[in-house]
Amino acid sequence: MKYAFITGASRGIGRAVAEQMVAAGYGVTFTYVSNDAAARELVAELQAAGGCVDFLKFDVSDPMATEKAIDDWEKIHPDDNVEVLVNNAGVCNDQLMIFMQNEAWHKVLDTTLNGFFYITRRFLKSMISKRSGRIINIASLSGLKGLPGQVNYSAAKAALIGATKALAQEVAKRNITVNAVAPGFIESDMTKDLPVKELEKMIPMGRFGTAEEVAKLVAFLASPASSYITGQVISINGGLYS
Numbered sequence: 001m002k003y004a005f006i007t008g009a010s011r012g013i014g015r016a017v018a019e020q021m022v023a024a025g026y027g028v029t030f031t032y033v034s035n036d037a038a039a040r041e042l043v044a045e046l047q048a049a050g051g052c053v054d055f056l057k058f059d060v061s062d063p064m065a066t067e068k069a070i071d072d073w074e075k076i077h078p079d080d081n082v083e084v085l086v087n088n089a090g091v092c093n094d095q096l097m098i099f100m101q102n103e104a105w106h107k108v109l110d111t112t113l114n115g116f117f118y119i120t121r122r123f124l125k126s127m128i129s130k131r132s133g134r135i136i137n138i139a140s141l142s143g144l145k146g147l148p149g150q151v152n153y154s155a156a157k158a159a160l161i162g163a164t165k166a167l168a169q170e171v172a173k174r175n176i177t178v179n180a181v182a183p184g185f186i187e188s189d190m191t192k193d194l195p196v197k198e199l200e201k202m203i204p205m206g207r208f209g210t211a212e213e214v215a216k217l218v219a220f221l222a223s224p225a226s227s228y229i230t231g232q233v234i235s236i237n238g239g240l241y242s
Helices: 012-023 036-048 063-076 102-130 141-145 151-174 196-200 211-222
Strands: 002-006 027-032 053-057 081-087 133-138 176-183 233-236
Touching (some): 012 027, 012 081, 036 053, 053 063, 063 102, 081 211, 102 176, 151 176
Parallel strands (some): 002 081
16 A cells, blocks of 8 residues: 655644545554654544554654664555655744754754654665655745744754755656645644734735645645656745745
8 A cells, every 4th residue: 555654743734734645545654752642533533534544653853763663664564655755743942042052953953854864764765666756845934034033943944945955856767756845834833822913914815824735735746746846845825935
């Protein structure tokens, strides 16, 4: 069976992506770190909808844990293959750089950037041998324009965008596409404490986006309809570019 592997999917954008991929006929495996209740709830929801779904609990920033988790998955799924990889795992730790501690810097980059590297490197082997694959990285408006108070997050997402463009060129001849989606302000746990009304005034469309809107874009990039799109960063931000 063809599978979509989604990191950081127990809630928010990752959860919405899992829902879209099940609707598209994929088996889904998602990762999470700590929210057991949300993970089980998502599995129950998607299985009730007829999906083949399972999860792996590990930290993508830990290379040894990543290798073990994927080894375990491959033992359980000997006849299945991951055709779509969505690198969604990420964390925020916002503060002005002058006050930022080393731990806040490293945690954000380790999860977003190193997590992308460890997971993607592992699945690339099978994608290259099968000459087929879709890799979709969840970047951010922060990675395109930078946001004050998010030097760590902006740096991580900007680096992810650079990696997307470089990797796309490395694997294009193997029929593997690599793209990034750069959401603006999206309704989620990560944005619930922001001054929503003030920020909406900056957005030409006058509202935050939804996780479902982002997920539908990801589903398109995973579909055959996007087969000639690679190395691109597609913004979904309601017109907020500067």
